Amino acid sequence: MIEPVYSPLASRYDAMEYRRCGRSGIRIPVLSLGFWHNFGSHKPMQEVKAMAHHAFDKGICHFDLANNYGPEYGTAEENFGRLMDCSFRPYRDELFISSKAGWDMWPGPYGNWGSRKYLMASLDQSLRRMKLDYVDIFYSHRWDPETPIEETMQALVDIVRQGKALYVGLSRYPADKAREAFKYLKEHDVPCLLYQDRYNIIDRAPECHGLIDLSKENGSGFISFSPLQQGLLTGRYLNGIPADSRMARGTSLREDVLTPAMLGALKGLNKVAEGRGQSLAQMALSWLLNDSRVTSVIIGASSVAQIEDDLKALDNHSFSAEETRLIEELSAPVQLKEVK
Ligand SMILES: NC(=O)c1ccc[n+]([C@@H]2O[C@H](COP(=O)([O-])OP(=O)(O)OC[C@H]3O[C@@H](n4cnc5c(N)ncnc54)[C@H](OP(=O)(O)O)[C@@H]3O)[C@@H](O)[C@H]2O)c1
Numbered sequence: 001m002i003e004p005v006y007s008p009l010a011s012r013y014d015a016m017e018y019r020r021c022g023r024s025g026i027r028i029p030v031l032s033l034g035f036w037h038n039f040g041s042h043k044p045m046q047e048v049k050a051m052a053h054h055a056f057d058k059g060i061c062h063f064d065l066a067n068n069y070g071p072e073y074g075t076a077e078e079n080f081g082r083l084m085d086c087s088f089r090p091y092r093d094e095l096f097i098s099s100k101a102g103w104d105m106w107p108g109p110y111g112n113w114g115s116r117k118y119l120m121a122s123l124d125q126s127l128r129r130m131k132l133d134y135v136d137i138f139y140s141h142r143w144d145p146e147t148p149i150e151e152t153m154q155a156l157v158d159i160v161r162q163g164k165a166l167y168v169g170l171s172r173y174p175a176d177k178a179r180e181a182f183k184y185l186k187e188h189d190v191p192c193l194l195y196q197d198r199y200n201i202i203d204r205a206p207e208c209h210g211l212i213d214l215s216k217e218n219g220s221g222f223i224s225f226s227p228l229q230q231g232l233l234t235g236r237y238l239n240g241i242p243a244d245s246r247m248a249r250g251t252s253l254r255e256d257v258l259t260p261a262m263l264g265a266l267k268g269l270n271k272v273a274e275g276r277g278q279s280l281a282q283m284a285l286s287w288l289l290n291d292s293r294v295t296s297v298i299i300g301a302s303s304v305a306q307i308e309d310d311l312k313a314l315d316n317h318s319f320s321a322e323e324t325r326l327i328e329e330l331s332a333p334v335q336l337k338e339v340k
Contacts (some may be wrong), residue, residue, distance in 0.1 A: 006049075006087035009057040014057025014085070017314060019295045021193050021221030026167065028096055029290050031310065032062035034225065034298040037246065039079050040070030047303075048079050053087060054304045056095075062297045064225075065130070066100035066141060067122045071251075073105060077129035084131045099126040100171060102141025113153035114144030123164055137193055138165035140181075142172040149177060150297055153184040160190045167193035171225075174339070175209045182218035192220040194295065199224040201233055201269065201284050201331050208337045212293050221295035224288055228299065232257065234282035240269060244302070261333050268330035272323060276316065281306075285313035287327065 019026035033055045035276050039048050052063070067075035077099065088095060101122035104112045106289070111118060123138055138159055140152050156168040170181055170192055178195065185192050196214040197206040200272035203226070205211050217220040230253040231246050236260055247251045266280070288297045301307045 004084075006052070006053055008091065010073065010294045012057050013057050014059070015311075015314065018287075019221070019292075021167075021295050022215065023191070023219035024167070024221070025195055026096070026193060028062045029060050029222075029224075030296050030314065031060055031285070032064055032223065032296045032298045033060050033307070034064040034300045035076040035080065036064075036069045036252070037300055038078040038302045041072050041075035041078070042070075042113070043079075045079065045082060049083065049087065050085050050304050051301060051307060054307055056088070056091070058307075060307075061094055062096040062098070066098075066103075066139075067126050068103055068107045070250070071317070074125070074129055076167050077126055081129050081131035083146065085287045090098050092132075097130070097132065097135050098137045098139060098169070099123065099130070100141040100142070100169075102138035102171070103124075114140060114147040114155075116155040117156075119152065119155040120159065123159060123192075127164065134163055135165050137167045139169040139170050139171050139194075139196060140173075143174060143177045144182075149180050150184060155187045156185065157190045169194040169196055169220075169223075171196040173211075174340075175211055175214060176216060178211060179218075182214070182220065186218070192218065194221045194223045194265055196223045196225055196298075198226045199294070200227045200229050201287055201327060202229045202265075202334055203336045203340075205337055205339045209339065212291075216293055219301045222293055223295055224297045226300070227288050227297040228281055228284050230300070231268070232266065234260070234281040235270065236280060237263075238266060238280075246302075259334075265330050270328065272326050272330070276327070278312070278316065278322065279309055281310055282313040286308055286317035287319070289313060289317035290319055 017030045019057060019107055020027050040120060065077055100155060101119050102114060105122055106235055159165045170178060171182050182192050199206045212222050236245055241247050249253055270280045273280045276283060285297055288294050
């Protein structure tokens with residue numbers, strides 16, 4: 001059977017909200033889609049396509065990738081290249097696409113961390129896999145304690161000068177290093193567009209370390225990853241561990257986080273969500289969107305139905321004082337305040 005050519009919905013920008021990234025000309029959707037877990041070689045291309053098409057049809061025009069997303073490493077970017085060929089090429093200028101380097105990618109001394117050699121080579125590889133001439137934003141994926149920060153930052157600056165990325169971002173930098181990096185980038189006329197960190201009802205580390213305010217003070221947007229704490233902040237684990245869940249796959253979400261205290265907190269939070277007429281996932285996303293310092297949240301999803309459920313968070317992202325109080329009280333025993 002010949003597949004029909006993808007044609008995005010004409011209404012795609014009608015219901016989405018777009019927020020400005022710090023002091024920049026760029027606005028991105030408040031919900032972005034991440035390709036970390038469910039877009040690699042183990043996922044049938046039909047499902048990858050269905051999720052990406054659905055997201056774009058609903059105004060999610062920011063896709064977040066990295067060199068090692070898969071599994072297998074690189075295969076999420078390869079599948080993104082296939083999406084470019086079969087669907088998105090005519091819409092390239094409507095898309096905001098990221099990639100990153102900083103974690104392990106290939107063996108030997110040049111396939112990890114923050115050297116100029118690694119960042120430059122990795123971006124070239126990412127562009128080839130994604131079949132792109134440039135990415136919209138390229139991130140240093142984590143701070144490297146052994147490479148001088150000037151080397152990593154100058155590589156980012158030069159990547160922009162080479163036209164391989166339009167903007168740059170930082171992810172998972174300790175606050176003092178983020179401050180240095182923001183300063184270096186600003187002084188070299190390539191200001192940081194987005195600072196990316198894990199932030200959600202349970203993981204409060206970036207708030208505690210002042211990174212959200214620091215991003216704002218430095219003219220950078222703040223984008224939250226794992227807004228659902230990898231699926232914990234959804235209905236997924238309230239009644240056991242489903243066989244098709246991330247926790248059951250045992251990759252990045254371990255069973256031992258589901259302690260009695262965690263389960264108690266999740267059940268309580270779910271009641272608050274029900275009272276708001278929301279799913280727990282929707283309330284967790286709404287909680288982030290209620291904070292105007294948060295530019296966007298990057299959701300992961302394993303199905304179109306999850307993306308659809310998550311999109312409904314946009315319908316109500318304000319909270320009464322009582323709802324806020326309950327969320328704080330219920331989440332307090334399981335809140336994480338240190339970087340993990
Ligand atoms: N910069 C970094 O270091 C870094 C690190 C991690 C992630 N990220 C980025 O952030 C993105 C998102 O991370 P994440 O995947 O951990 O995000 P997440 O949104 O916290 O978790 C996604 C998972 O939650 C479950 N889920 C989502 N919506 C649901 C719903 N409505 N109902 C029930 N379950 C639902 C699904 O789990 P199941 O798979 O079990 O169905 C899904 O795979 C990544 O793709 C990546 O782009 C960046």
